[in-house]
Amino acid sequence: MLVLGIETSCDETAASVVSDGREILSNLVLSQLEEHAPYGGVVPEIAARAHLDHLDGLVGRALAEAGIDLGDLDGVAATGGPGLIGGVLVGVMTAKAIASVRRLPFVAVNHLEAHALTARLTDPELRFPYLLLLVSGGHCQLLAVEGVGRYRRLGTTIDDAAGEAFDKAAKLMGLGYPGGPALERAAQGGDPARFDLPRPMKGRPGCDFSFSGLKTAVRLAVDSLPAPLSDADRSDLAASFQQAVADSLADRCKRAIAAFRAEHPDGTALVVAGGVAANAAIRQRLRLLAERAGLRFVAPPLRLCTDNAAMVAWAGVERLRAGSADGLDFAPRPRWPLDPAARPARGAGVKA
Numbered sequence: 001m002l003v004l005g006i007e008t009s010c011d012e013t014a015a016s017v018v019s020d021g022r023e024i025l026s027n028l029v030l031s032q033l034e035e036h037a038p039y040g041g042v043v044p045e046i047a048a049r050a051h052l053d054h055l056d057g058l059v060g061r062a063l064a065e066a067g068i069d070l071g072d073l074d075g076v077a078a079t080g081g082p083g084l085i086g087g088v089l090v091g092v093m094t095a096k097a098i099a100s101v102r103r104l105p106f107v108a109v110n111h112l113e114a115h116a117l118t119a120r121l122t123d124p125e126l127r128f129p130y131l132l133l134l135v136s137g138g139h140c141q142l143l144a145v146e147g148v149g150r151y152r153r154l155g156t157t158i159d160d161a162a163g164e165a166f167d168k169a170a171k172l173m174g175l176g177y178p179g180g181p182a183l184e185r186a187a188q189g190g191d192p193a194r195f196d197l198p199r200p201m202k203g204r205p206g207c208d209f210s211f212s213g214l215k216t217a218v219r220l221a222v223d224s225l226p227a228p229l230s231d232a233d234r235s236d237l238a239a240s241f242q243q244a245v246a247d248s249l250a251d252r253c254k255r256a257i258a259a260f261r262a263e264h265p266d267g268t269a270l271v272v273a274g275g276v277a278a279n280a281a282i283r284q285r286l287r288l289l290a291e292r293a294g295l296r297f298v299a300p301p302l303r304l305c306t307d308n309a310a311m312v313a314w315a316g317v318e319r320l321r322a323g324s325a326d327g328l329d330f331a332p333r334p335r336w337p338l339d340p341a342a343r344p345a346r347g348a349g350v351k352a
Helices: 033-039 044-066 085-102 111-123 162-172 179-187 210-224 232-261 280-292 312-321
Strands: 001-008 010-018 025-030 075-079 106-110 130-135 140-145 150-156 270-274 296-298
Touching: 001 044, 001 085, 001 280, 001 312, 010 044, 010 312, 025 044, 025 150, 033 044, 044 085, 075 085, 075 111, 075 312, 085 106, 085 140, 106 312, 111 140, 111 270, 111 312, 130 232, 140 232, 150 232, 162 179, 162 210, 162 232, 179 280, 210 232, 232 280, 270 280, 280 296
Parallel strands: 001 075, 075 106, 130 270, 270 296
Antiparallel strands: 001 010, 010 025, 130 140, 140 150
16 A cells, blocks of 8 residues: 655645555655744745745655556545644645545545654554654644544643744744754753753643643743843753753653553553654653553654654554544644543633
8 A cells, every 4th residue: 555645734835645555655755944033933925925836846756756646546645734724734735635536545644643653653563552642843742543533632831832932942942943843952962950840730630731831930040140141041041941841841751651551551652752852861761661661662763753744644554554534625733632522721822
C-alpha cells in the first residue's frame, strides 16, 4: 500500500509518500520561516497563501522522489485539523481533488493522531496500548493510546502549551524565531540553577499542565536584569527555563504512568511526540523517568517530531488498514480533540 500524505496545518507545507511496509519513499518539507520571521510568529493569512503557492509543486516532487506517479497510489491522506483553517483547507481540497480524479480513498487525518502514531512508523515493535506525551507548539497532552482512533486523555494544558511557552520565552530573551531551537541552543552551557523559576502544577493531583505562570516568571526575570541582556544572562535564563519545563513534564508524566498502569497493566512504553520532543534535554529527562518506571522510552527521529507529511501518510496507512476512510464531503476542522469524551480543560481557549 502506498499513501500520499499532505500536511498544511500551520507554517510547513509538506508532502510525503509512505508504504505500509514502514518505508518513507519521500518526505519533503517547505519551511515558511523567512515569511513569518519579521512578525515573530505565524501569520495565518501568509501561511495559507504560501501553501496555495507551493503545494502542487511539492506533491509532484514527492511523487517523483518516490519514483511513482498518481496512478500508483492506494490512498491520499491530508491533515483535516486541528490547525489554522486557511492552511488546512488548502491541503484538504488538494487531497480531495487527487482522490476524486484517481478514484482513491481519501483520509482526513487528525494532526494530533498523526503525531500519536508516528512512533509506530519508526518502531515496528511498538504495540498498543502505550502512554503518549504529545508536546508541541499548540498542544500539551497525556493520552492512553489504545488503538487507531481510540485515545483517552489523562491530562492536558489548562492554559498554554509547552511549545508556545518556549517561543514566548525565547522572544522575551531576544533569541529570535523560531524560539524553541534558539532557546535550546542558548541553554547549552548555561547555569540552570541561577534563576529560581516555578514548576507549574508540580506535586498537584491529576496530570494537567500549566505554563502561563512560567512565562510570566521569565518576563519578570528579564525585567530585573540590565538591558540589553548579556550572552551569559540569556544562557543562564534559557537553561533555567528549559530545566523548569523538563521538571514539570517529568512530574506530570510520573503521575500519568501510575494512572495508565492502573488501567493498562500490559502497557510497556512511554512515547513522546511533537515538536518539543526534539529538545535533547527534555528527551533525556523523560528517558530516565521511563527507565526508572520499567517502561520502554520511544521517540520518533528528530526530523519526524516537528510537523511533516510522513506522519500524515502513515496515519492514513493505519486508518486504511483499519478499514476507515472519509467521504469527500469532509469539512476541515480548526479544533478536533483526540478524545471527544474528555471534559474541556479549565481555561482552554481562554487568552488574557
